[in-house]
Amino acid sequence: MTRTLILGAGFGGLATATNLREALADDHEIVLVDRAERFSMGLRKLWELVGHSTIAEGSRSREALAAPDIRVVRDEITAIDPGARSARIGDGAIEADHVVVALGAVSRPDLVDGLAENGHDVWSVAGVPRAAEALRGFQGGRIVVLIAGAPYPCPPAPYECAFHLHEHLTARGLRSSSEIEVATVQPMLMPNAGKDGSEWMGAQLAERGIGFRTGKVVERVEPGQIVFQDGALAFDLLIAVPPHRAPDVVVAAGLTNKAGWIPVDEGTLQTEHPRVFAIGDVTQIVLANGLPLPKAGVMAEQEGAHVAAAIAAEVSGTRDAPPFDGAGYCFIEMGTDSAAVFRGDFYAEPVPRLTIDAASPAHAEEKRAFEAERLARWFRA
Ligand SMILES: Cc1cc2nc3c(=O)[nH]c(=O)nc-3n(C[C@H](O)[C@H](O)[C@H](O)COP(=O)(O)OP(=O)(O)OC[C@H]3O[C@@H](n4cnc5c(N)ncnc54)[C@H](O)[C@@H]3O)c2cc1C
Structure with a gap:
């Protein structure tokens, strides 16, 4: 039995776990750890602030994942040993063949x-x-x-x-x-x-x-x-x-660079430790213009999908997954019923390429669907 340990069940961790479960049979164990029982997207914060909706309406229990056979551990991760591919979680420790660090950024x-x-x-x-x-x-x-x-x-x-x-x-x-x-x-x-x-x-x-x-x-x-x-x-x-900042547990593990984030290979998303990956807000990928890849849920999600494909390929002995391409998009709400779209090819040289689609009610609808589709894909209720 092989095992993947996913630390953090936000955008990146949920995408990794869900995609990996689809790719590998249940003789590959997937352990997903988060201290919090419920998930909600960042966009909800602004909706609750101005009274359009509540965070609670868009939150889901991590006990109700749609993908079967993912072991969800609700506890505090208190230490990570990347060399041993293990983490101390609550009173115990879990070792794995692959580790994915998706612990986000702390306000x-x-x-x-x-x-x-x-x-x-x-x-x-x-x-x-x-x-x-x-x-x-x-x-x-x-x-x-x-x-x-x-x-x-x-x-x-x-x-x-x-x-x-x-x-x-x-x-x-x-x-x-x-x-x-x-x-x-x-x-x-x-x-x-x-x-x-x-x-x-x-x-x-x-x-x-x-x-x-x-x-x-x-x-x-x-x-x-x-x-x-x-x-x-x-x-x-x-x-x-x-x-x-990166969570303290990540810094204490020696995973961060001088800027305070986990540096990863831009194509494989692997850290300097073999089979230890990091994705999402906790990472730093420096682009051709010297700026970091933006921290966003869509990026964390796509990175999670990429890492899941890479782990599945290695575990099942199939062909390597293609490198992560650094492309992403984001809806920019201009109010309740209007949104613009930024699309970025962030790995483009000599500078990232960005286009803006003008604001429209249709894009605002797409943004609401963005949330609904992900909640439906990741959770059964
Ligand atoms: C107001 C606002 C609006 C946003 N709107 C958008 C948007 O429209 N589109 C978009 O793409 N992105 C948006 N984002 C950004 C998006 O929310 C983040 O980029 C995304 O959540 C990053 O995903 P992640 O998996 O890296 O980290 P997170 O989603 O933050 O997940 C990290 C998880 O790790 C857990 N954790 C951390 N430390 C520990 C520990 N020691 N023990 C146990 N668990 C731990 C946390 O509980 C958390 O669940 C928005 C953010 C904000 C604040």
Whole structure:
């Protein structure tokens, strides 16, 4: 009996487990570990923030996976030994022939002085209900969407957040008595989308009267104001994308590089340890333009599918899987009923190639289907 141990059951881990189960008979054991009982997608956070829907409505129990014969372990992973291909999980340890590290990126508001006390972290599930309550109580003034660190999951999502806030305040009759400002630490709005993509995003913000400023390095957050290295910005409500880091257990395992993420081969997604793979937000793949591959659920999912194919090929002795091609797409919500699409060929040389499909109601429908299709594929209820 051979075994694959998948650490983390988010986008990447669920895709790996599901694809691997389809590819290999049940004499190959698949163990999928996550501390949390329920899965939900990041996009739900913004929907709950502005009251369109709830995170609960889009969440599913990991006890109810659609693929049969996957051993789901709900516990804390407290240590990983990549050399031995094993992990300490709760009170025990599990060894495997192949290990896939899919532990994501952790939102760390604690890394910015005053951020947790004076702002709302909507990049973690736990922060959303309080932010939604604060928004419901908001009666006009300035809302700042602050990108306090990079890289962070889903590069366009803070701007989607601003578009949703614009629509929400308009519907409540508060838009004319409110300002929405986006401030990002990055040198342009969307470095991964290049100058053209960033200018496109800037035009979308400007069209809706949303202000933006780039290159804003936060020193601290005080009650009612953000103090940057070069000035301050007052707010009545602060919606924050905190800095993100790899989980401590990954760092303690010695898997991370100087940037703090797991470096992997861009084609095989293998770490420096044989048969130990890493996928999704926890990884760093440096592109031809020197920027990292964006952290996104679609990328984690496609990487998971690729790694599953590679493991299945090795276990069953069939032909090698083709290398991961670095292509991905993402729907950018411009409000409830309109979305644009970014499509990226991120491994293109000399620079990643990106195209933008204009916003339409059809793309908003496709985004809702994006969630529904994955929940139906990964879960039976
Ligand atoms: C507001 C918002 C909107 C987004 N919208 C989109 C979108 O529209 N499209 C898109 O493609 N992406 C979107 N994303 C990004 C997407 O959610 C992430 O990129 C994706 O979840 C990454 O998948 P992953 O498998 O790498 O990590 P995750 O999905 O974060 O999964 C990691 C898992 O590891 C578990 N874990 C971590 N440490 C431990 C431990 N020590 N012990 C046990 N379990 C552990 C966690 O519980 C978690 O379930 C959005 C994100 C946000 C915040």
